[in-house]
Amino acid sequence: MSDLSVRDLVVKYGDFLAVDNVSFTVEAGAFVSLLGPSGCGKTTTLRCIAGLETATTGHISIGTDRVVCPGHETPPERRGVNMVFQSYAVWPHMSVFDNVAYGLRTRNTPSAEIATRVTEVLRLVGLDGYGARYGTELSGGQQQRVAVARAVITEPRLLLFDEPLSNLDAGLRERMRFELLALQRRLGRTSVYVTHDQAEAMVMSDRIILMHQGRIVQEGSPRSLYERPANRFAAAFIGNANLLEATVTASHGDGRHTVTLPGGLTLEGHVATPGWVPSGAVLVCIRPENVEPAPDGIPATVTRVSYLGPVQTVELQAGAVTLRADLPSRHVVATGTALNIRIDASAVVLVPET
Amino acid sequence: MGAKHRRLIGNLLAYGAVILIVALSVLPVLWTFLISIKPDEEVITATLTYLPKRPVWDNYVSIWTRSGFPQLILNSAITTAVTVAICTTAGTLAAYAVARTRFAGRQKILLLYLAVRMFPAVMIVIPLFITLRNVGLLDSRFGLALAYTSFLLPVFIWMMKGFFDAIPPELEEAARIDGASRLTAMVRVILPLVLGGLVATSVFVAIGAWNEYLFALMVTSSSGSRTWPVGLQLMVGEFQLPWGELAAGGMISIAPVVILFAIVQRALVRGLTAGAVKG
């Protein structure tokens, strides 16, 4: 059963289409990310689900309730959702306890129960004993935890996250990813998570919905998005990719084709989207970690080496083609030397431009 | 001469100039205070005495017991309180609306609030006089307070809008999503956060109403509604008020202004300059 369904959502500001006909569903208990660059409509979509933004047209249902449909908008406080904001939005004039308790108070929960539940939730997010502090006395990470506690205590049908980790520094951000995910798994709440950070989306999500210019570009598991990008944008946005323009010169059925790169180099690859039959110009997507050294491979010259610790990023020139390869660091590679490489046919993915 | 020397001399000159300007601002008031505590024979003398030889509070006693002065202060206080009550009620709601919601016509409403500040006082006071007379509010403290809203309400709305703008929208949205209606979110989350600004803005409006002279001169005519600026001016004109008493009256009248300003000056300066910093 799907817990959230968004159908034909459109949000227009004047002539600007912020969200352009977006439809998707989220199944109960799942963690789904809306991923994309800033201005792609992901936050607007999330705010429409929350009720903080008015949809121009479209339908949104949460559980069995239709919260947005033509002529009707359920106000946010009656949607049974809760949200963690990018800026945390911890109320500075209230203590941590009051911040977290607010949602229960608006629901007229008895105060004895409030006290028990707030204490419990504060322990859950690791803020034991911070109840009396005020928002201004907390670090960014602690405010973040208050925001999470405030969102989960009302046991919402749907948890929404609007780039909650983007204001934290790198180390804490990575730790919080796992903490948030563990919390979500433990509570089993259906979650929609907005982020522009593809690594974050990959680590946390059951499913990623990739957006660009107000539209959904592709949706699927992190693995399928990485291994089978739907177009140039998807390939470039998620992970690193060598994107080469090529021409289809032979087709072998079953989605397998031979392509010719500029300079005459030929490769065999398969289409990313089953059923798509390319002809003429296509894009070839090769992930840098799939470019391997091989004594009998394609001859190339090393033009630049960047040492990153576990791997080294090597820029190679193979005829007219420039390639990036991520090679294990243990083999020392020097700029200007020759290196033969091979690319496994299973790692050559043919992608349409759009 | 090194850069360090030049900087030092520049700073000394700046100190000198700033002290001069502060003296220029404060000394006239101080001088008036000195006059207010001098006995008559020290004010009216052939050779001016600067510091009072024998400071006395007689002038304060005699202006306060002079017929009508406490009544003038009371009238001003009531008029000011009513003006502030009207402005905080209508103005806070309006400022919240224009700062916090996006609706068709918002720009036009903002422009209206701005444009009414340009209307000449003399132009409004004439028909307002007749209107107040027609509805029986002429020569009343409530009528005068209504007249004051004509120029104080737009100022209040603009200043409060600045304070509302300074509060991140997420704070309110978080309350909505946590179960609060728009009204509850406004009352429980936003209003407590703008409280400092609300007090400062109210003080600014209160000072404006307390100080006002022209409308009061036009609208009030009896001792039951006349405010202190009009009354004090009348005493000068009709009774040849002695200097010491005039100065004492002035000091009494500006005391609340100075005290209120001192209390809220930080927030007040922030509110008054919010527009300037944004450019």
Add this chain to the structure above:
Amino acid sequence: MGLGTLSERRGWVWFLLVPSLLLIAAVVLYPTFWGMSLSFREMRLNRPDLGTGFVGFKHYVALWNDPVFWLSLRNTLVWVVGATMGEFLLGLTTALLVDRGLPGFRAASVLILLPWFLPNVVAGHIWALMLDPRLGVINDILVRIGVLDSYFAWFANPDTALGAAMVVEIWHGFPFFALLLLAGLKAVPLELYESAEIDGAGPFARFRHVILPQLQMIIVATVVLRVISLVNAPDIILILTGGGPGRASQVLSLYAFLKVSKEFNFGYGSALAMVLFVGLMGFSYLYVRLSNVLKE
């Protein structure tokens, strides 16, 4: 239906706006439009026999032929230009000085606001006492340092009355400019000063090329606001000189006010106010336009 539920309705924002809009309509818009129509009508409270009929441009024609109107117009120009310039220059000087941010300057920036918050009546009398022809302290000082031979009646002399009133007004109004220009200066990014300094710009060049362009918007806005309030409000002149001696310090707003409050001639007073209103609108429009043109 509770207020909370009402607040979810689409029209909620208008519930919030209605009180202020009603008030403004009642105490600003309605009187203004009525004032406009009054300027085409006869209305004298002390002459009910004349009725309140429509008289067309009668008041405007009378105004054109009224030498006091032209004198007041001239005085208004002198008054507004002189006071605005004086307040602006003193305010800018103060702001530039205080912006150096030396210890104690923040307190100074608060103290200099004192004159601005004083009531017109008190500000007027403070200076009336100090400039008094018999016992004024300023006369005393000027005589002591040898500028004057004997005490001078500043407000009673037609040549100095308007000027003396202007001094009082400048004292009363300069903190407004100081406050807002200082806020503007504080908003100038530090890098701009630093890059100008690295480019070798002297203090004057820095002021001309860095500070002035950054302050332009504030200068335009403050000058418009100040001119409007100087044109509109005759308070301080009314308190200091009553427009005299003779009509030496009579300005238009005061003339209109006296026509109404002393002669009860509401029609003529409204016509004078209309001239002010139209003049201000024209000034504000032209001034804002011109400053934009200069920017490009």
